[in-house]
Amino acid sequence: MPVPVSDEIAGALGAFFHGGTGPSHSTITGVLLRSGYSEGDGYVAGRMDNPNKEQRVQSAVRRAIRRPDRARDLTEGMLTQLRLHGCFQAESMYVAQVATLRSALRRSGFSTSEDGTLLTLGAIDLQTGNRGALDEQIDRLRRSTDDPAQLIGSAKDLLEAVAKFVLEELSFPVSQSADFGQLWYLARERLGVRPEDVIASQTGSDQVRKILGASWTIAEQVNSLRNLMGTGHGRTLPTALSAEAALLVVREACSLAQFVLDTLDRQLGR
Structure with missing residues (x-):
């Protein structure tokens, strides 16, 4: 550390x-x-x-x-x-x-x-089961405006840690080789927050499906942006991404992490 x-x-x-x-x-x-x-x-x-x-x-x-x-x-x-x-x-x-x-x-x-x-900054050691560390990192990333490229890497690490935390809390076994996409799919599936989990007959279901689909897009693109910057680099933004847009991405990732953790708490009666 x-x-x-x-x-x-x-x-x-x-x-x-x-x-x-x-x-x-x-x-x-x-x-x-x-x-x-x-x-x-x-x-x-x-x-x-x-x-x-x-x-x-x-x-x-x-x-x-x-x-x-x-x-x-x-x-x-x-x-x-x-x-x-x-x-x-x-x-x-x-x-x-x-x-x-x-x-x-x-x-x-x-x-x-x-x-x-x-x-x-960079890779963050957020041990599975340490909810306090997750909440602390969400708060820090939300308040930060410094070095947005590096923060995108931190946001990706946060989202991955949140997915692992959810699956651990729900006692769902996960392969050590599971990648970011697999972890997030399984976490969303276990929580029932995929677009296809929304009951079609309910008022507003189409809109909620689109919102939940967009939430997955955010997570997926944070991971992709991190990969474009190169593991461990986190210093150079992709040329098409402004610093302001990077900070928007980071804060949307924080909102997504908070939503998933709040949904977990509700389902576990906490």
Whole structure:
């Protein structure tokens, strides 16, 4: 699993505190305590030879590199405080630092949304049965506007994970070799949300059939777009796809994932 810490990220986060700028020493202390990286900090309030804020942040990230079990907590904690400090606002004095941080995070498989929320990019480890991880990823993708090409890859991974989750929850055995299309067909079949599952005599059945058919088209085309970009690349949009259209695709994929999970909950009485 990738972790959002590296020497480059240490330097990028530290830059927000250069020359005494950024959140306070007490704020940094709080983040270190909550994330479990206060040991080795070396800062004692009132002492004359304390490390400065930039040094403290960089040192904490480097400790997280050596002991990455709670590295995400540390980086997310720092981002929360930077967000509260106004660092991610469009006209803040930290525009250059934000751009540098996003570049550093991307090289470790992460980025941030416009408001400074940490995002996992590329292949996502959403273990079957972990509904919380699925809900979290839907929320992150919906709020993100950064790097739409990479987000399409994340949307494809999300949809595949949702299909696997549905089949696992319904105790339906799936071959390890099942591909994206097979997983989604089986998930829709088990949930009864294929166009052919709609009762023809019901009012609005034609329209509902078309909507359910369109939902499958969304999933299918997200997978196709991901394949066009190349596995693991996720950086270059197909030439016919604008950044705005890519974000539309991502958000439609999130709505589809949510619909499927909500349908599962209803059928299981949750």
